[in-house]
Amino acid sequence: MAIDTRVIGTALPTTTLTIDRGRLRFFAKAIGETDPIYTDVEAAKAAGHPDIPAPPTFLFSVELENPDPFAFLASMGVDLRFVLHGEQAFTYHAIAYPGDELVASPRITNVYTKKGGALEFVVKHTAITRADGTPIAELNSVIVIQNPGVKP
Amino acid sequence: MTRAESIVVGTELPPLQVGPISRLTLALFAGASGDHNPMHVDLDAAKSVGLPDVFAHGMLSMAYLGRLLTNWVPQDRIRSYRVRFAAITPVHGEPSCTGLVTHIEDVDGERRATVELAVTLADGTTTLTGDAVVAV
Numbered sequence: 513m514a515i516d517t518r519v520i521g522t523a524l525p526t527t528t529l530t531i532d533r534g535r536l537r538f539f540a541k542a543i544g545e546t547d548p549i550y551t552d553v554e555a556a557k558a559a560g561h562p563d564i565p566a567p568p569t570f571l572f573s574v575e576l577e578n579p580d581p582f583a584f585l586a587s588m589g590v591d592l593r594f595v596l597h598g599e600q601a602f603t604y605h606a607i608a609y610p611g612d613e614l615v616a617s618p619r620i621t622n623v624y625t626k627k628g629g630a631l632e633f634v635v636k637h638t639a640i641t642r643a644d645g646t647p648i649a650e651l652n653s654v655i656v657i658q659n660p661g662v663k664p
Numbered sequence: 665m666t667r668a669e670s671i672v673v674g675t676e677l678p679p680l681q682v683g684p685i686s687r688l689t690l691a692l693f694a695g696a697s698g699d700h701n702p703m704h705v706d707l708d709a710a711k712s713v714g715l716p717d718v719f720a721h722g723m724l725s726m727a728y729l730g731r732l733l734t735n736w737v738p739q740d741r742i743r744s745y746r747v748r749f750a751a752i753t754p755v756h757g758e759p760s761c762t763g764l765v766t767h768i769e770d771v772d773g774e775r776r777a778t779v780e781l782a783v784t785l786a787d788g789t790t791t792l793t794g795d796a797v798v799a800v
Contacts, residue, residue, distance in 0.1 A: 535696070542689065542696035543727040544682060547734065565739055568730040572723055576698030593703065593713045597722040601746030607739060652746075 515588045515623050515632055515657075524584050524618040524636075528643070529577040533610045536564050543567070566608040571640050571649050572600065574616040584620075585634070590657050598633065598654035605647040613643040621652075632657040671777055671800040677763035680732040684756045685720050693724045720753035725783050725792050732761040732781070737798050743776065747794030759783045759791065766795075774799050 533553070540550040548555035549564065556564045575581055582592055608614055622635035638651040690704050699721055702709035710718045726747050733742055753759065760783065767778040777800045783792040 538692075539696040542692040543724065543731065544689075545731060547731075559738070567727065567734065568739060568742055568745055569723060569727045570697075573696075573698045576700075581698075582701075592701070593709065595701075596752075597749050599746065599748045600723070600726060601744070603744045604742055 514625065514629060515590070515634065517623050519588060519620050520623055522584075522620045524620065525578065526618075527575050527578040527581075527616045528613060529574045529616075530613045531566055531608055531610050533564055536566055536570065536610065539567065539570055539573070561607070561609070563609045563611070566612075568602060568604070569600075571602065571608065571614070571651065574614045574640055575618055575638055575651075577616075585655070585657075588634075594658045594660065596656040596658065598656040599652070600654075601652040603650040605649055608640075608642075608648050612648075614648060615641050615643055617641070628662060630659055630662040632659065671765060671768075673765055673768055675765040675777075677732055677736045677765075677779065680728060680735065680761040682728050682759045682761070684758050685724070685753065687718070687755060689724070690718065690720060690755070693721055693727075697721065697723060699723065717755055719755065720757060722747075722749040722753075722792070725749075725753055725759055726794075728759055729761050729763075729781050729783060729792065729794065732763055733779070733796055733798070736763070737800070741799040743797040743799060745794070745796040747781065747792045749792055751789050751791045753783075753785065753791050757791075758786050760785070763796075768800070776800065 537551050549559045553564055616638050618636050618638040621637045625632045634655040636653045640648040694700055694705050704718050704721050707718055763779045763781045765777045766780045777798050779796045781794045782790055784790050
């Protein structure tokens with residue numbers, strides 16, 4: 513299977529997530545976070561924050577709020593069981609806090625193969641902004657698709 | 665928190681050792697992160713592609729490295745942060761997160777440190793490598 517390179521440049525559907533304290537505390541618990549500024553509003557305020565901050569990698573979750581976040585891969589013929597996360601990058605503009613309505617705007621920026629098609633790569637750029645357009649972060653993801661039927 | 669002026673090339677970040685990753689942790693992270701890929705929580709799905717077991721989300725390890733960074737400097741000083749996922753992390757893996765300042769330069773009137781980052785398991789496998797740029 514080879515992904516059609518004409519998908520390069522395609523804008524994917526935007527996704528919106530309104531952050532709340534409960535979700536951030538759940539995320540903090542899941543990652544074993546022990547710094548109280550990520551769970552306790554008073555500790556966050558004492559550290560100069562208006563509320564508990566969304567930790568650095570939480571922003572990856574905005575896009576996953578889409579009811580079917582990997583539909584774009586499936587629509588390209590990818591078997592999702594063979595997908596791996598290759599690389600992930602964040603460039604930060606501002607910290608997000610509870611009450612922020614975050615908008616993720618993803619776009620496919622590259623598609624290429626290696627090892628004679630045994631590995632395919634999809635590169636995606638996602639801008640995260642508040643609903644008013646204030647930039648929060650830029651994300652770049654490299655998604656790796658293993659094609660077990662192709663011998664390198 | 666670390667005093668900014670004490671950060672120089674060669675400064676090592678206080679390491680972060682994470683306990684064995686349990687299946688409960690993977691279930692919690694699936695829900696909290698919104699990554700519901702069954703390969704991380706559903707043994708049947710893992711076996712359907714010939715894997716012996718589920719494996720941890722790469723973004724869970726990246727979150728642990730994020731904790732290493734925010735334990736070291738306030739989060740608003742992190743300008744960028746990126747990783748490459750080099751190997752999967754099995755259930756019960758014990759990630760060890762480390763960081764080393766390798767470069768310092770002035771950018772836009774701001775002193776910035778580049779931190780080389782890595783996550784390794786007890787058996788020596790490197791699961792993530794990456795770097796962050798931090799205002800110091």
